[in-house]
Amino acid sequence: xxxxxxxxxxxxxxxxxxxxxxxxxxxxxxxxxxxxxxxxxxxxxxxxxxxxxxxxxxxxxxxxxxxxxxxxxxxxxxxxxxxxxxxxxxxxxxxxxxxxxxxxxxxxxxxxxxxxxxxxxxxxxxxxxxxxxxxxxxxxxxxxxxxxxxxxxxxxxxxxxxxxxxxxxxxxxxxxxxxxxxxxxxxxxxxxxxxxxxxxxx
Numbered sequence: 001x002x003x004x005x006x007x008x009x010x011x012x013x014x015x016x017x018x019x020x021x022x023x024x025x026x027x028x029x030x031x032x033x034x035x036x037x038x039x040x041x042x043x044x045x046x047x048x049x050x051x052x053x054x055x056x057x058x059x060x061x062x063x064x065x066x067x068x069x070x071x072x073x074x075x076x077x078x079x080x081x082x083x084x085x086x087x088x089x090x091x092x093x094x095x096x097x098x099x100x101x102x103x104x105x106x107x108x109x110x111x112x113x114x115x116x117x118x119x120x121x122x123x124x125x126x127x128x129x130x131x132x133x134x135x136x137x138x139x140x141x142x143x144x145x146x147x148x149x150x151x152x153x154x155x156x157x158x159x160x161x162x163x164x165x166x167x168x169x170x171x172x173x174x175x176x177x178x179x180x181x182x183x184x185x186x187x188x189x190x191x192x193x194x195x196x197x198x199x200x201x202x
Contacts, residue, residue, distance in 0.1 A: 016134070033101055042103065093138050102179060123166070182199055
């Protein structure tokens with residue numbers, strides 16, 4: 001039980017929104033599904049779960065009760081995660097990208113519980129052959145390993161994950177969540193946008 005004045009364990013969420021959207025042709029913060037803003041919906045849904053919402057972006061984004069952070073060292077998602085970890089006021093930071101429209105509160109509760117089971121730096125899911133660095137929890141203990149990589153000019157996330165104590169969610173564990181594959185779906189192309197709209201309509 002957290003005591004008054006104590007740093008919350010799972011109080012912060014980061015939305016990575018620094019990509020230029022070159023493949024879809026516009027800033028991904030402007031993505032819309034069925035006429036509604038993906039970004040605004042993410043902020044609202046995460047705001048129902050977390051006390052602090054941070055957006056990583058190098059250009060303007062205005063939304064009530066949201067803090068916008070530009071990249072500090074280097075660029076890309078890893079730089080955004082680093083800034084978010086430094087700024088967030090909780091021990092663990094939930095990280096998702098602005099082009100991932102399918103948030104699962106049940107899955108977020110599940111990974112929070114998993115993180116309490118051991119001394120982990122981060123909690124990521126195994127999705128096929130990949131580890132998913134988003135829709136994931138990153139701890140303050142990741143700051144130094146991430147900083148070290150950025151200072152070396154290494155901006156890819158996988159090399160950092162190899163240095164961390166990971167809680168890995170197995171694929172069989174994911175199956176308890178309906179639409180488990182959708183949780184890691186991201187929109188890069190117009191075809192992805194249409195697929196997401198179909199998923200929402202079913």
